[in-house]
Amino acid sequence: MIEFRGVRKQFPDGTVAVERVDLTLAPRSITVLVGSSGSGKTTLLRMVNRMVDPSEGQVRIDDVDVASVDPVKLRRSIGYVMQNGGLLPHRRVVDNIATVPVLRGEPKRAARARALELMDTVGLDRSLADKYPSQLSGGQQQRVGVARGLAVDPNILLMDEPFGAVDPIVRTELQDELLRLQRDLAKTVVFVTHDVDEAFRLGDRVVILRAGGVVVQDGTPAEILAAPADEFVGDFIGADRGRRVLRRANVGGREIVVDADGRPAGVLES
Amino acid sequence: MNWVWSNLDRIGELVVVHLALSVPPVILAFVISVPIGWAAWRFRWSRGLLLSVCGILYAIPSLPLLLTLPGLVGVPLRSPANMILALALYGVALMVRTAADAFGDVDGDVRLASTAMGFSAWRRFTGVELPLAGPGLLAGLRVVIVSTVSLATISAVIGVQSLGSLFTDGFQRNIPAEIWSGVIATMLIAVALDALAVLGGRLLMPWARAPRRRRRGIVEQELAEVGA
Amino acid sequence: MNVFAEAFAWLFDPANWEGPDGIGARLAFHVVFSLAVVAGATIVALPIGVLIGHTGRGREPAVVVSGALRALPTLGLLTILALAMGLSVLAPYLALVVLAIPSVLAGAYAGVGGVSRTTVDAARAMGMTEGQIVLRVEAPLGLPTVIGGIRSAVLQVVATATLAAYIGGGGLGTYLFSGLKTGNYPMVLGVSMLIIALALVLDGAFALTQRLVVPEGVRVRRGTARLRSRPSRPRAAMG
Structure with missing residues (x-):
């Protein structure tokens, strides 16, 4: 369970990215943070693995304040998937997937064997294992990113606009794949996107944010569609x-x- | 300081000589590099060749070059002409890559639009490509100015007068103040000429006030010369 | 071309290569001295450059300082230090280290800082420590540029070491100054060509090294990128 307790983030230049957010994210389900750019959704996501530390308030995972955990250790226990996969260009696909297990001290052979299994899991042909990221299509890179996020079998998977850079057809494929994976794996997924359709398609629960990092509505897609909280939400979801x-x-x-x-x-x- | 006050005439004289030695190669380098840089950009096959030649040229140590040129092209060894030729060669070596990049950075859509509007190739070059490449060319020119003014001082060791004469003379007569005044005068000339170039750029390109990209230092530009 | 024939004759005369004042000994000194200078400059500048590149802080001052150092006339610096420290090998050594620092520094911060911030961000998000990010991500990806900086420093130093003979620095430049004094142009020309050859050989060797250290995954991308037609050439990475 991930809890945001009164978190606020103000950057040194004075801009407020997140304004006092209280949220409790249910375990083993997909929560989508959606909003246009400048709504603080990515900042909020990055507070979970301490890529960003809140100026006020705290983020708790299973009742432990993340501020009390060493950030490096914390990050190695949480899966992270980003746009374009964020793959290391100088490492082969299999080594990219095995990066975190190797960082955690797992023997290379075992980590690679597991990486190959993960390629099956995310629907990548094993023949791609020895390719470099630049030799893959955008969709394939994204699958490698997801496999890497799953490599240490984390309870939490953070996804930062992971499908933002691929074309609509591949994006739909990847969304389906994620839903299928989630049925099997049941992770606590926090997913950031600016695309409302994607949010409604993937989210068990959707949190809509407005510029300045203010939560304007929070509920299931059906609830939001049935009763948009205000004009902003109605406009944003296209109702x-x-x-x-x-x-x-x-x-x-x-x-x-x-x-x-x-x-x-x-x-x-x- | 005493040495400086009693030798102001000499310093002033050398400043003029130094300018006469360093300004012509800068102008030559600019005039020669712009068409070569344009060709390196326009004819892609020539790019590798031209830039490699420039890289090799730039790798040649200056004193050996100064001593080889007389044998190669017949300029007298202890002559300003030898210095100007060598400095112009280094200037070209430094400037061609910048010029090629400057032309390459001109927005392809703008170029396409001007062709579509009916510009002839020559009009497009003078009316669109050259002015739009201007800020990049200016950046390259500034690096050439600073490096040429500094490099011109080595003329003293082959017996051609310049502010470098203050180094050799001060060294032989053991007068540090003389060397210092030479160093400072050289750097002041570089700064002044650089400022002049910037001013000229503002007058000629009033639209390009704000630099478009992060400033590259002189050293970084030299690194680019050494090759990717 | 008669002078060149004489120059080559002098250069390839075995008698001129022998002894402690021969071409062999001076060439060896020139090379060893230059490499020692670059090693010194690298020890000073590489850690600072990597730090600047990794943190992104202090880049502006580094640009200004190295630009100013580079605008400093080399002969002026050599003669000032020689007067201050006397005619020993130490004055030219220090002067040359100072002159080599900007290149190494710029190569290091440009190489490390030039690694895509998205890649670095991803590495951090996966739980790499800052040290691991430098060693496992920024170093391999930035290495060609870092070596480019060292390559530039080597060229600078080989050239300036020639000039350093003027203040008693030894090396191949010694021939040039004695030849200028005595009017022995064939010797001057021969040694000049030898120094030029030395510079080009070193430059070529470093160019090759730079190519060899490009990580395979990055090289592959360059290869495929070349196959596709690119309407606008992305700006070549610095260095």
């Missing part, structure tokens, strides 16, 4: 523009569903 409004229409005796522009979205089953 006002009718993007998410579907209507029934009768065509040739069959009920179909159309969107706000009258374009068919699907067939309604009774």
Whole structure:
């Protein structure tokens, strides 16, 4: 369980990235932090593994204040996936995945063997093991990133816009893959994105942030869609523009569903 | 200080001589490097060759070059012409890469747009590419200025007068103040010429007030010369 | 080309290579002295440069200081130190170390600092200590540029060591100054060409080293990047 207790972050130049956030994230589920740039979502995420220390308040993992844990040790126990994978360009795929286990002192051979298994888990062909990151496609790099995040079998997986840099088709594939993995592995996932569709697709729970690091709404996708907290949320999730409004229409005796522009979205089953 | 006050005439004389020795090679280097740099950018196949030649040229130690040029091209050994030729060669070696990069950094869309508007190749060069490469060229020119003014002092060891004469003379007569005044005068000339170049840049390129990218130091630019 | 024939004749005369004042001994001294200077400068400047590159702090002062050092006329520095310390090998050694520091420093901070901050960030997020980040990520990725700085320093030092003979520094420059005094141009020309050859050989050796230390994963990317047509050339990494 991850708890944010009254955390606030003000950078030395005076900008406030996060404004007094209280949040408790349920274990073994995906929580998505969503907001536009400058909403402090990444800062909030990075407080969990102490890449950023809060100016006020505390972050607790299983009732331990992370400030009391050595940051290096903490980071080695938490999976971290970032945009473009953040892979080390001078190491082969298998060594990239094995990085953290080796840092923790695991023998190289064992770590590599485990890395190969993880490649299966994330749907990467083992023949790619000896390639360098630059030889992979964007989607493959991202899968390596996920495998690396899972390498020490952490309870917590932090994902910072991991699918932001790949094209829409590959992104959907990767999202499906993540949901499948989550069904098997049941990690506590904190996922940051600026894409509301992605947030609703992946999140068991979605936290919407506004510029300046203020939480404006927090709930399941269904709750948020049913009752946007305010105009900002409504606008942000596209409810006002009718993007998410579907209507029934009768065509040739069959009920179909159309969107706000009258374009068919699907067939309604009774 | 006494030495300086009683020898102001001599210093002033040498400042003029030093300028006469260092300004022509800077101008020569600039005029020669711009077309070569443009060619290195425009004709990709020539880039490697041209930049390698410049790299090799820059790797040649200065005193041996000064002593070899007379045998090679027939300039008198103890002549300003020999110095100016050698300094211009180093200037070109330093400047071509910067010029090639400066042209390469011109926004491809701007270039494309000007072609689409009907600029001829020559008009595009003078009206678009050259002015837009200007800030990069200026940065290169500044490095050439500082390095040339400093390097010109070694003329003293082959018997050509310059502010370097204060070093050799001060050394032989054991007068540190004379050497110091030479060092300071050299650096002041470098600073003054550099400021002049910056001022010229402002007048010619009023649009390019703010530097677009992080400032590269002179040493970094020299490193670039040594090669990636 | 008659002078060149005479110069080569002098240079390849075995008699001129022998003895403590021969070309062999002076060439060896020149090389060893230059490498000792660069080693000294590296010991001083490399840790500072790595620190600047890793932390990103102090870059501006380093640029200013090394720029000023570089604007300093080498002959002026040599003669001042010689007057202050007397005609020994120490004055040219110190002067040359001072002159070599900017290149090594700039290569180090540019190399280490030039490693993608995203990569460094990822390494930190995975739980690498700062030392591990320097040794396992920044050092291998920045090494070609770091060596480029040392390469630049070597060139600078071989050239200035020639000049150092003017203040009794020894080495190959000794021939040049005695030849200028006596008007022995074939000797001057021969030794000049020898020094030029030495500089180019050292430069080539360092260029090769720089290439060899490019990590394979990075080299691969360069290879594939070249295959694709790139409309705008990304700015070449410094160094």
